[in-house]
Amino acid sequence: MSTAAWAEQAASTILERCDRLAELTSLNNGIERTYLSPQMAQAYDLTGTWMRQAGLATHIDPAGNLVGRVEGIKPGLPALILGSHLDSVPDAGKYDGILGVVTAISVAEHLIDSGITATLPFAIEVVGFGDEEGARFGATLLGSYALAGRWKNEWLDLADKNGVTMRDAFTEFGLDPQHVAEAAHSLEDSIGYLEFHIEQGPILEQRNRALSSVTSIAAASRYMVTINGLSCHIATPYNLRHDALTAAADIIAGIDRISLEAGTRANVGEISAEPGGVNVIAGKATFSLDVRAGTDELRDETFDRIWAMADQVCTQRGVTMEKICIHTASGTQCDPFLRSCIEDGIETSEDKDAFGLISYPGHDGMAVAELLPIAMLYVRCKGGISHSPLESVREDDVACGTQAFAQAVLNIARKNCSNDKQNTMNAADTATPVTTTTAA
Ligand SMILES: [Zn+2]
Known part of the structure; x- marks a missing residue:
């Protein structure tokens, strides 16, 4: 045969x-x-x-x-x-x-x-x-x-x-x-x-x-990212807001752009906002981030660019960021x-x-x-x-x-x-x- x-x-x-x-x-x-x-x-x-x-x-x-x-x-x-x-x-x-x-x-x-x-x-x-x-x-x-x-x-x-x-x-x-x-x-x-x-x-x-x-x-790393702002009434004028959720949204859009440019794969699959009211500006937003790349170096460079972009967003929006690495693999x-x-x-x-x-x-x-x-x-x-x-x-x-x-x-x-x-x-x-x- x-x-x-x-x-x-x-x-x-x-x-x-x-x-x-x-x-x-x-x-x-x-x-x-x-x-x-x-x-x-x-x-x-x-x-x-x-x-x-x-x-x-x-x-x-x-x-x-x-x-x-x-x-x-x-x-x-x-x-x-x-x-x-x-x-x-x-x-x-x-x-x-x-x-x-x-x-x-x-x-x-x-x-x-x-x-x-x-x-x-x-x-x-x-x-x-x-x-x-x-x-x-x-x-x-x-x-x-x-x-x-x-x-x-x-x-x-x-x-x-x-x-x-x-x-x-x-x-x-x-x-x-x-x-x-x-x-x-x-x-x-x-x-x-x-x-x-x-x-x-x-x-x-x-x-x-x-x-x-x-x-x-692929090399992979996963983070939980928390954006801390200030929850307040929807009546608050924009220039006085510290909106954690819109900051997270800007960062997530930036992650997609950076990952696409870098030739890596990124995903934010989980997000939550607090306190979670339709008429309350979010004081806190937490999201997951998973980035995978062909090499450790490319993954790390991509994270460097993501964090630099996120810092800029945080400054513009008057919020702060904390990040915890929950998984990393070469x-x-x-x-x-x-x-x-x-x-x-x-x-x-x-x-x-x-x-x-x-x-x-x-x-x-x-x-x-x-x-x-x-x-x-x-x-x-x-x-x-x-x-x-x-x-x-x-x-x-x-x-x-x-x-x-x-x-x-x-x-x-x-x-x-x-x-x-x-x-x-x-x-x-x-x-x-x-x-x-x-x-x-
Ligand atoms: Zn399998």
């Missing part, structure tokens, strides 16, 4: 499996599957069965991630990890995260069936992370942080909306909360991480393209070598002409990148819609992406990343091919 024919068949299985997993939900109407929940245990049973059918040896790691492994040319070699997440947001779609896990299983199955894994200079591990979205305990990327060796035991004290602590949830799931950190991988047992994911944005659709690589996962650069393997994979698929996109959503790769080189393959989703039941992908796009993803794994082997991974990951040119596998 040609690779394209295999990928077509695989895409149909992959989408069927996404449908099956969508049935494992805690909602009567809609999809929700959270970390360490009974629905996640069911998802692991089903996905684990598919993994074993594919020829992978499975286990659930101490952090509650599902892992399937196939050895390379000899047992015990460091692994190339193919992963994404099996948890969801509330009222989710079928594909965010899930598509990446089931696609990785199909790719592994194909490489096993073709006899290729037995020639590879690395093992392959397919990982379904238990938590990426943070929907149950608030903290995000728990599964991938544990794999990267960045687990914090203080997270065990976090509780869900029913008051169940993560510590108790681990015990109920059949895992020992004292041993979560043992899920950690190391540079001795792993060589890199690839993730297949829906774009969760509209750029591929706009460009009429099925696939792209990811250049970086940008994650995808590894040039792994990215080139993905882009070469795209070149051999129907989609051709590979290009890279910045990922503004966060992904497991951000956490894994604290240990390993990472790269991602994006596939188009309808309207760019995600975190919604309306999430949708085209079967021909999934076929194209599956073919490119399988080829990416082969490209890594061909460029011999296992024997001298340090050299290979940092400078693909110095690597010498060890296998000439061409079956895919």
Whole structure:
């Protein structure tokens, strides 16, 4: 069977499996599957069965991630990890995260069936992370942080909306909360991480393209901003007002303008005004601000411009501003070598002409990148819609992406990343091919 024919068949299985997993939900109407929940245990049973059918040896790691492994040319070699997440947001779609896990299983199955894994200079591990979205305990990327060796035991004290602590949830799931950190991988047992994911944005659709690589996962910072003015009667003349809400409005309009000019993405999604009377000038306005940028530097420069603009508005309107940073994450650069393997994979698929996109959503790769080189393959989703039941992908796009993803794994082997991974990951040119596998 040609690779394209295999990928077509695989895409149909992959989408069927996404449908099956969508049935494992805690909602009567809609999809929700959270970390360490009974629905996640069911998802692991089903996905684990598919993994074993594919020829992978499975286990659930101490952090509650599902892992399937196939050895390379000899047992015990460091692994190339193919992963994404099996948890969801509330009222989710079928594909965010899930598509990446089931696609990785199909790719592994194909490489096993073709006899290729037995020639590879690395093992392959397919990982379904238990938590990426943070929907149950608030903290995000728990599964991938544990794999990267960045687990914090203080997270065990976090509780869900029913008051169940993560510590108790681990015990109920059949895992020992004292041993979560043992899920950690190391540079001795792993060589890199690839993730297949829906774009969760509209750029591929706009460009009429099925696939792209990811250049970086955006740097992000979030603030709560409070504007303090003076509440008074609507009768107050304009030159005597200290209107916190109109100042906030000016600042929000300025944020949009600055972010657009800077090529970043900003959002003010929450705002409140006090005291909140139709005939009372607002004395206080509070709003959220989330800014994402391709690099930490660009994010920080954008914030500098935003705060300078906001200070000017505050002076003009006779109000003051307080700001509290509630979240900050550095940008994650995808590894040039792994990215080139993905882009070469795209070149051999129907989609051709590979290009890279910045990922503004966060992904497991951000956490894994604290240990390993990472790269991602994006596939188009309808309207760019995600975190919604309306999430949708085209079967021909999934076929194209599956073919490119399988080829990416082969490209890594061909460029011999296992024997001298340090050299290979940092400078693909110095690597010498060890296998000439061409079956895919
Ligand atoms: Zn995701």
